[in-house]
């Protein structure tokens with residue numbers, strides 16, 4: 167290392183020391199600049215692995231001693247089911263605490279340095295926010311990031327864009343492992359709110375040669391028209407079609423994203439291609455209200471984590487084949503012999519994803 171490099175390193179270490187003493191606030195506009203699909207997908211793949219390690223299920227389902235946890239050097243995580251605090255008739259506050267250890271952010275850091283993260287996301291859902299003038303996002307979030315050795319708060323990170331990007335990134339990982347879109351595929355986006363929009367952008371950016379057409383459906387058609395115009399600008403080579411019904415949207419689709427608050431199923435099993443893949447994102451009356459039970463019954467169904475499913479995915483628990491992380495690490499495989507060629511990724515959203523995303527943003531921010 168020459169003297170200039172030595173000086174730069176000392177400067178950087180000094181800045182890091184300063185950051186350790188302060189509580190940073192990383193605002194929305196800064197978070198937005200630091201997000202990109204490859205880094206987010208890499209981070210979410212690490213999150214899914216950390217949620218599915220054998221140690222994680224041990225530490226999240228029993229009162230295993232902390233020495234048991236401290237001796238491990240593979241990725242693992244600990245999270246409790248999230249809490250829901252109702253705020254009148256229209257709103258709810260969710261608290262999502264989680265700890266992830268020994269995971270890597272190799273895409274971002276370029277090395278295999280191991281990270282540990284202690285964080286808590288606070289997220290509200292107020293369904294009528296979109297009717298305000300000007301409108302606000304329905305889902306608003308803040309992530310508290312702590313020093314995982316001392317418990318001292320080190321950053322408050324705006325979590326609204328993180329929630330959108332991490333949910334879409336987890337769907338990208340799920341789609342990659344459960345389906346792997348082929349060329350000339352058709353994508354259906356059912357519900358073009360925040361999640362539908364970000365999923366469309368995610369899929370087109372991350373699988374650049376797969377989709378030649380996208381069908382868009384939204385209850386209020388004008389919102390689907392807006393997304394069509396945006397996508398036409400960004401991806402002129404892809405045909406973007408706004409359709410009148412949710413059934414029309416999915417009928418010829420190879421890959422589907424459902425992202426609505428619908429309390430009732432939006433289509434039936436008979437409306438689908440045999441080898442379709444569905445990313446089910448929305449949480450109407452519950453996380454599985456957008457799809458009818460028969461789809462869960464006749465598909466391979468994977469989730470992010472078993473934590474919290476006893477309450478949040480109660481109605482479909484018997485149809486769940488496993489966690490995506492189990493497929494990533496090779497502990498589970500898609501069962502070709504089952505005769506089921508449909509796959510469903512039932513998304514729920516997990517604290518570990520938010521904590522790892524907040525750390526990703528923090529690491530990038532302090533390197534600026």
Ligand SMILES: NC(=O)C1=CN([C@@H]2O[C@H](COP(=O)(O)OP(=O)(O)OC[C@H]3O[C@@H](n4cnc5c(N)ncnc54)[C@H](O)[C@@H]3O)[C@@H](O)[C@H]2O)C=CC1
Nearest residue numbers: 304357358359360361385425426427428448449513514515
């Ligand atoms: N799985 C996860 O990790 C996450 C899930 N969500 C859930 O995803 C859903 C969408 O969230 P955002 O896009 O942020 O909200 P948003 O308010 O931007 O969009 C809501 C969408 O639902 C549609 N919609 C509402 N009621 C409907 C009904 N009865 N029938 C058909 N469509 C209806 C609206 O037209 C709109 O397209 C929500 O249920 C939310 O709770 C949100 C964040 C993370």
Ligand SMILES: O=C([O-])C1=[NH+]CCC1
Nearest residue numbers: 289329449514515516
């Ligand atoms: O994981 C998450 O942040 C959420 N899931 C449903 C509403 C917000």
